[in-house]
Amino acid sequence: MPELPEVEFARSVVERAALGRKVADVDDSDTYVCRPHRPGDIRAALVGRDLTAAHRRGKSMWCDTSGDGPVLGIHLGMSGKIVVASAGGDEIDGGDYWEGRRVAGDYRWARFTLTFVDGGRLMLVDPRRLGRVRLDPPVEKLGPDAATITEAAFFPAVTGGTAPVKARLMDQHLVAGIGNLLADEILWQAKVYPGLRADRVTRPQAKRLFAAAREAVGGALRDGGVHTLALAEHRRPGGRCPNDGAPMVRGTVGGRTTWWCSTEQVATPG
DNA sequence: TATAGTGTTATCGG
């Protein structure tokens, strides 16, 4: 579920619904999600404080806390989402918005919970448990955010190194926020073969990739997430290119399942 | 029952 657009929505939910509410209790007992902290560490650091701001860079989000408290970092992993319950307890302000539905009250996979003094809650709901919650996360290691990155910063990412250009697009140290679906969309829009070595990407290809990244990230933010991307529904067996109707090809690039157009995205450089 | 999965990171070889 979460790539940059989904995380931005989660951030906006926290900003809208969770700031300024004093923390009464914290459930940080999931030692896998909350590693490397020990159970109770995050609780001790946050009880009595409130969240004062919600930030995001790429797929990472974090909150400032009152009274010179630590930064609370949250990563949604593969399947995480933020759910914020109002003071009444049963009104959910976050959830499956991006999937076009709201499922209130499904707390089965709450891996981390802030309980506010008003009785409401903020939860990381994450079935696969690959999400992360930690204090003072090292966000400075992330590259520029994919939604606002400049061409000057984007070019070296897609034209340097011998790794496949798709792997470079998804390297969070170079550009933050592009995941598997966005990467396939960007490469498809730019008509670039995903397995092309980055150092063989031509300048025109790099320019198309930058424009496509802008368009894909901006479009997904505007339209409701990565599932609204043009290629999303065609990444499946029997899928055909929305442009020319040619069969979509499936392979593995950068360790991830990759789909590309068999005629528009060819292996030859240029 | 077997497999794939929208992400990150430890580990290993070059």
Added chain:
DNA sequence: ACCGATAACACTAT
């Protein structure tokens, strides 16, 4: 130490 490739991680949905 850097770069790149791979496996592992945990668990559900199909």
